[in-house]
Amino acid sequence: MRPLLEISNLDHAFVSGSQFVPVLKSVSLHLLPAEFILLSGPSGCGKTTLLTLVGGMRSIQNGSIKLFGTELLGANQASRNMHRGLIGMIFQSHHLISFLTAEENIVLAMDASVQIRRTMEGKRRRARELLAQLGLAEKIHSLPKQLSGGQRQRVAIARALACDPKLLIADEPTASLDAENGRLIMELLRELVDTQGLSILMTSHDQRLYCYADKIIKIDDGCLLDS
Amino acid sequence: MSQRNSWWKQSKIPIAWLLLARFRVKLFTALIGIVFASILLHAQLGLRSALFESSISIFKTFNADIVVISKVAVGSTSLQSFDRNRLVIFDRYPEVVDTTPVRYDFVRWRYAGSRESRLAIMLGFDPRLRIFNQEDILKNQSTLLLPGRILYDELSRREFGPVKKDFEKPKPLFAFVNDQRARISGLVKLGTSFSYDASFLTSLSTFELLSDNKTDYIEIGLVKLFPGTDAVSFLRRIQANLPSDVQAYTLQDFLDFEKGYWDRSKPIGFIFAFNAVLGFTVGMLILYQILYTDVSNHLSDFSTMLALAFTYKRIRLIVFQESLFLAVIGYPIGVFGSVLLFEFISSVTGLPVRMSTDRVLICFLIVLLMSSCSALMAMRKLDDANPIEVFE
Numbered sequence: 001m002r003p004l005l006e007i008s009n010l011d012h013a014f015v016s017g018s019q020f021v022p023v024l025k026s027v028s029l030h031l032l033p034a035e036f037i038l039l040s041g042p043s044g045c046g047k048t049t050l051l052t053l054v055g056g057m058r059s060i061q062n063g064s065i066k067l068f069g070t071e072l073l074g075a076n077q078a079s080r081n082m083h084r085g086l087i088g089m090i091f092q093s094h095h096l097i098s099f100l101t102a103e104e105n106i107v108l109a110m111d112a113s114v115q116i117r118r119t120m121e122g123k124r125r126r127a128r129e130l131l132a133q134l135g136l137a138e139k140i141h142s143l144p145k146q147l148s149g150g151q152r153q154r155v156a157i158a159r160a161l162a163c164d165p166k167l168l169i170a171d172e173p174t175a176s177l178d179a180e181n182g183r184l185i186m187e188l189l190r191e192l193v194d195t196q197g198l199s200i201l202m203t204s205h206d207q208r209l210y211c212y213a214d215k216i217i218k219i220d221d222g223c224l225l226d227s
Numbered sequence: 228m229s230q231r232n233s234w235w236k237q238s239k240i241p242i243a244w245l246l247l248a249r250f251r252v253k254l255f256t257a258l259i260g261i262v263f264a265s266i267l268l269h270a271q272l273g274l275r276s277a278l279f280e281s282s283i284s285i286f287k288t289f290n291a292d293i294v295v296i297s298k299v300a301v302g303s304t305s306l307q308s309f310d311r312n313r314l315v316i317f318d319r320y321p322e323v324v325d326t327t328p329v330r331y332d333f334v335r336w337r338y339a340g341s342r343e344s345r346l347a348i349m350l351g352f353d354p355r356l357r358i359f360n361q362e363d364i365l366k367n368q369s370t371l372l373l374p375g376r377i378l379y380d381e382l383s384r385r386e387f388g389p390v391k392k393d394f395e396k397p398k399p400l401f402a403f404v405n406d407q408r409a410r411i412s413g414l415v416k417l418g419t420s421f422s423y424d425a426s427f428l429t430s431l432s433t434f435e436l437l438s439d440n441k442t443d444y445i446e447i448g449l450v451k452l453f454p455g456t457d458a459v460s461f462l463r464r465i466q467a468n469l470p471s472d473v474q475a476y477t478l479q480d481f482l483d484f485e486k487g488y489w490d491r492s493k494p495i496g497f498i499f500a501f502n503a504v505l506g507f508t509v510g511m512l513i514l515y516q517i518l519y520t521d522v523s524n525h526l527s528d529f530s531t532m533l534a535l536a537f538t539y540k541r542i543r544l545i546v547f548q549e550s551l552f553l554a555v556i557g558y559p560i561g562v563f564g565s566v567l568l569f570e571f572i573s574s575v576t577g578l579p580v581r582m583s584t585d586r587v588l589i590c591f592l593i594v595l596l597m598s599s600c601s602a603l604m605a606m607r608k609l610d611d612a613n614p615i616e617v618f619e
Contacts, residue, residue, distance in 0.1 A: 048618045057534065057614045078538075085536040095531045095617045099249045104240055111239040112535040120238040159535075171618050 002069070004167050004199050005031040005054065010063035012049055012222075023049045025222040027063070033166070034197040036190065038213035040205055046222040047203040051169050054201065055087060056080030068166070085113035088160030088198075090170040094152035096144040102155045103127045103140040109162040116163055130158040134188065150181030157188065161198075168192070170202040174209065186212045243548035246521065257517045258557045264510020264597060265561020266568060268503055268590050269582070273569055275499035277580040279486040281420035284579065285350065287482055288361040288417075289329075292458040293317075294481040295448035298472050302488030304422045306331050308444035313473050317448075320465065322456040327356055328445035330434040336425060337403040338388025345387055348426035349377075349404065351434025358449065364428065367413030371430040377402070377409045380417040382577045383425030390414070404437040419577040421495060448473075511597045514553065518546060518605035526612050533614035543606045550602035554594050561594070562587055 012024040023046040031037055039047045052058050054065060056072060059080070065072040067083055075083070096105045106127035110116040118126065131140050134154045144152055153173060160168055170189070174182035190212045192198045202213070210216050218225040247254045282303065286294070295314065297307035314326040330351030337344045352358040354371035367378050379402070381391040390411060393400055400411040409429070417426050429437065452458055458477040469475060476484055490496040522529070529542050562582070569580045 052615050052618055055534070055614075057618075081536050081538060084534075089534060091534075091617045093617075095527070095534070097528045097531060098525070099245055099528070100240070100242075104245075108240050108242070108532070109535050112532065112537050114536075 001032050003030040003032050003066075004068060005029075005201065006064070006066040007050075007054070008064045008066075010050075010053065010060070010065065012046075012053060012058070012061050012063075023222050024053075027219075027222070027224055029217060029224065031167070031199050031201055033199055034193055036193045036200045036212065036214045037202070038209060038216050039201065039203045039219055040207070040210070040216055041203075041219040042205060045219050047219050048171055050219070051171050051201065051203060054169055055089060056084045082114060085115055085163065086165060086167070088163065088165035088168040090153075090156055090160050090168065090173045092172040092175045094144065094149075094156040094176075096152055096155055096159070098144055101141050101143055102131060102136060102147065102158075105144075105155060106130055106159045106162045109159045113163045126162065127158070130161055131155070134158050148181075149177055150184065153177060153181070153185055154188070157185070161192070166197075166199060168198055168200045168202075170200060172204050172206075173202065174204065174206065179208075182206075182209075243545045244552060246525065246545070246549055247552055250521075253517065253521060254553075257514060257553045258560065260510060260513035260517060261553050261557025261594065261598070262561040262564060264506050264513070265558050265590065265594055266564045267506030267509070268593060269561065269565035269586070270568060270572075271499045271503035271506060272586055272590065273565065273580050273582070274572075274578075275496060275503070276583070276586065277578045278421050278489050278496060278499065280579045281418055282422070282489050283482045283485050284418040284420065285348075285426065286478075286485060288359045288364070289449055289478060290357050290360045290451070291327075291449035291478055292452040292456070293450035293462060293475050294478055295450065295473050295475045296446070296481075298474050300474070301492060303331070303485055304488075306446040308442065308446055309448075309473050311443055311445045311448070313470050314445075314448045314450070316468065316470065317450045317465075320461070322452050322461055324451040324453055325356075326448060326450050327353055327358060328431065329358065329447040329449060330431060330438070331446040332434075332438055333423070334405050334438065335403075336387060336427075337406075338390065339401040339403065341388055343386075344403075345425065346423065347383070347387065347404075348423045349434060349437065350426065350428050351431045351438075352428065354430050361415070363413075363415045367415060368428070370412035371428070371433065373412070374430075374433055374436065375409050376412040376429065376433065377404070378413045378415045378428040379411045380419075380426045381414040382416050382418045383427075384419060384577055387425040405439055407437050409433070409437060418579055421489070421578075424577070450475075507593060507597050510594070511601050514550065514598060514601035515604045518550060518601055519608055521549070522546060522605055522608040526608070527616070529609060529612035530614055530616045533612055534617045539609065539612075542609055542612065546606050546609065547599070547602045550598035550605075551595070554591075554598040558591055558594050562590075 008028045010024055010027040013020040013022040041047050053060060060073045097108060100108060103124060107123045110118060110123045128140055131137055134157060136151060136154055139147060139151060174185050186209055189200055193200055297309045300306045311328050317323045317326045332349050333346050334349045335344045336347035354368040370376050379390050391414060394414055401408055402411060452461060462475055462477060532542055566582050569582055572580045
């Protein structure tokens with residue numbers, strides 16, 4: 001099976017003063033369709049940096065990332081932006097747009113994608129479907145401040161799924177939630193992998209979440225340790 | 228065609244509009260800024276226009292093709308007397324129908340019953356001739372054939388006495404001009420200006436009677452040409468033969484000469500223009516501050532949009548659209564406020580401060596420019612929006 005995501009010998013360093021501080025060292029991994037990989041490691045180990053590189057938010061310094069068969073090394077901002085539209089993203093905090101309703105936040109994600117060509121009514125219909133699927137049918141007109149933490153994160157998941165992505169990257173999506181809401185979110189993500197064939201690359205240092213992933217990859221000091 | 232169809236069928240969340248509509252206090256404050264700037268712009272440009280219009284309000288009604296004034300005059304406030312025989316030279320030319328003198332002087336005016344004297348403009352002309360192209364003057368000028376009669380400008384400031392109101396009463400009205408009694412035999416509409424607050428018309432003989440300046444000298448000479456004569460080429464032809472102590476203009480050039488005097492020789496024209504620039508700057512800074520604060524407050528939202536694959540160009544467009552919405556909503560309110568302000572100024576001062584279509588359009592373009600400049604400056608804050616921040 002051809003991987004959706006292929007990372008090979010990826011190095012990345014940040015500049016601190018006059019020094020280069022390496023954060024990723026020769027990282028390689030493959031993510032197959034309908035696979036759930038959990039990157040685990042302590043804070044500052046480089047897992048979030050890896051997600052931002054996959055998400056096309058940083059340019060690749062050395063190594064290779066192939067996303068849907070396209071090499072991101074050397075890709076310009078516009079090209080990386082286009083690829084970002086193909087990926088669903090969930091962040092540690094919900095990062096919903098504060099002045100938009102749940103429905104509008106999801107429509108906005110479709111507005112951002114150059115691949116989505118739906119009318120406004122079509123986008124709204126899709127947003128309502130997703131919210132209903134995630135148990136938020138009655139919250140479509142609620143602003144983020146009117147939602148609980150768990151509800152906000154579910155809206156964020158709905159937003160990530162709005163453009164029918166094949167790949168979801170999630171940066172500690174349960175970190176800001178209580179245990180019960182965290183469990184519900186993880187069950188939902190697992191269900192998306194099993195029923196919709198979604199691939200997920202997720203970071204977390206919470207060992208209780210290991211049971212939801214197909215593969216656990218530990219990362220420490222910028223190096224993948226084992227899987 | 229199908230591409231066009233797909234274009235209008237697709238629409239996007241109106242983020243710029245929602246950023247305004249869902250924050251009423253900000254919207255209200257920003258609109259106040261736009262309205263304030265619009266009113267300031269209109270007021271300054273309106274007063275500047277009134278300055279020019281009022282300076283020629285009497286002269287533009289002259290029924291003449293050429294206006295002759297003293298060589299040393301730089302504007303109506305500095306009209307000097309010259310020998311009335313200077314007009315004789317024009318009579319030599321076959322293109323000239325006739326020439327006629329007009330007297331012009333500042334005089335002390337005191338309305339009967341009042342103790343206070345004020346300076347007013349007195350214009351003397353031959354009431355047997357059609358000197359003015361104005362209906363109310365033509366209708367009343369025959370009353371000036373009697374000595375000691377004057378036609379009072381009903382648009383004069385109210386401090387000069389309740390003449391208009393009293394004129395409705397069936398009793399003769401009198402005023403004292405340079406302490407000599409004159410009877411008000413009719414009302415006309417001439418209008419005030421920035422150099423005088425009241426004016427009246429009289430005959431040449433009464434002018435000499437009432438004026439301290441009783442000579443054979445005049446301040447303005449009017450020349451009427453036969454129909455079809457080109458006043459510009461006529462003037463060019465006779466210019467060299469004109470006496471050295473007078474200058475002659477076509478009527479339009481004389482009006483421009485007078486406007487130019489107020490524009491270039493007096494500071495007030497510049498002050499109004501400067502105030503308009505000030506209004507533009509203040510409005511721009513107010514709007515910039517509001518937009519900048521808005522961008523700062525929503526920086527994390529803009530970072531999220533970038534993470535969702537919005538481009539910097541697109542989020543800059545949101546700020547630009549916000550500024551345009553504010554201009555489009557705020558400007559009509561500003562125009563309405565300006566109309567009310569003009570009504571007020573006009574009723575108090577008698578100045579011709581009016582709203583004009585071309586000024587409405589020009590000010591709208593200025594307000595659009597002002598909003599765009601504010602947005603361009605506020606957009607720089609968007610450089611701080613970073614999609615990576617949503618992962619931190």
